[in-house]
Amino acid sequence: MEKFYKLFRRNLKTPRLELRVLEPTPENAELVWNAIKNENPADFKYVNWTPEYKKPLPESLAETLAQMQQEQNRDVIPNGAVWYVFHDGKLIGHHGVFYFNNNKSMQSGNVWFVKSAWGHGFNQEIWALLIKMAFEQLGANRIMRQCMANNEQSQKSISGSGFHLDGRIRASTQMPDGTFMDQLVFTKLAKEYKK
Ligand SMILES: CC(C)(COP(=O)(O)OP(=O)(O)OC[C@H]1O[C@@H](n2cnc3c(N)ncnc32)[C@H](O)[C@@H]1OP(=O)(O)O)[C@@H](O)C(=O)NCCC(=O)NCCS
Numbered sequence: 233m234e235k236f237y238k239l240f241r242r243n244l245k246t247p248r249l250e251l252r253v254l255e256p257t258p259e260n261a262e263l264v265w266n267a268i269k270n271e272n273p274a275d276f277k278y279v280n281w282t283p284e285y286k287k288p289l290p291e292s293l294a295e296t297l298a299q300m301q302q303e304q305n306r307d308v309i310p311n312g313a314v315w316y317v318f319h320d321g322k323l324i325g326h327h328g329v330f331y332f333n334n335n336k337s338m339q340s341g342n343v344w345f346v347k348s349a350w351g352h353g354f355n356q357e358i359w360a361l362l363i364k365m366a367f368e369q370l371g372a373n374r375i376m377r378q379c380m381a382n383n384e385q386s387q388k389s390i391s392g393s394g395f396h397l398d399g400r401i402r403a404s405t406q407m408p409d410g411t412f413m414d415q416l417v418f419t420k421l422a423k424e425y426k427k
Pocket residue numbers: 275276277278279280343344345346349350351352353354355356357378379380383385386388389390392
């Protein structure tokens with residue numbers, strides 16, 4: 233895992249964006265809260281928030297900080313990397329990946345952008361870098377991405393990055409309103425990667 237930590241747990245740059253590692257401090261939580269506090273929860277309904285905050289968006293600065301702390305402990309420390317996405321110095325989103333060294337398999341983490349940042353190709357730009365690093369530097373054999381079956385915007389984005397639809401995991405996710413949602417699984421394999 234050392235190679236994964238070294239390559240991915242640091243600030244990264246794409247042509248238009250900066251990916252910054254933000255510790256869960258009150259100051260950083262304020263940056264995040266200020267970016268999301270006026271967003272429409274309906275635009276975030278497919279984001280996989282942590283179990284304790286099963287709602288589309290945190291509803292206060294305190295909840296934002298608690299969520300960042302929980303993500304750090306639950307996701308980042310074991311085998312993940314998480315970034316906040318900045319464009320022109322402004323926080324516009326969140327991105328992350330996990331790595332499973334035994335299977336040389338990377339998995340997408342929780343990804344979201346504020347609504348005004350959709351439709352600019354930012355997600356695909358970030359994935360272009362992550363895919364390149366995973367296959368060329370880390371030596372991954374596979375990258376897997378999942379999205380809820382109703383999340384059309386996300387499906388388009390994943391397909392747009394050249395991922396193959398492997399299938400559908402039925403009723404795998406319970407939504408905050410209690411309904412169950414299918415998940416779509418997409419992969420890209422090292423042998424399919426073109427430099
Ligand atoms: C899912 C999500 C990240 C996708 O964002 P996105 O902006 O559509 O992502 P992409 O990078 O694939 O951008 C593609 C769009 O940018 C446009 N675009 C503009 N410039 C582009 C470029 N240089 N390259 C690629 N696409 C470009 C494309 O035409 C496309 O627009 P369209 O949606 O109107 O067809 C975003 O909708 C989101 O944050 N949703 C809320 C949270 C969520 O559901 N997360 C997913 C959990 S699985």
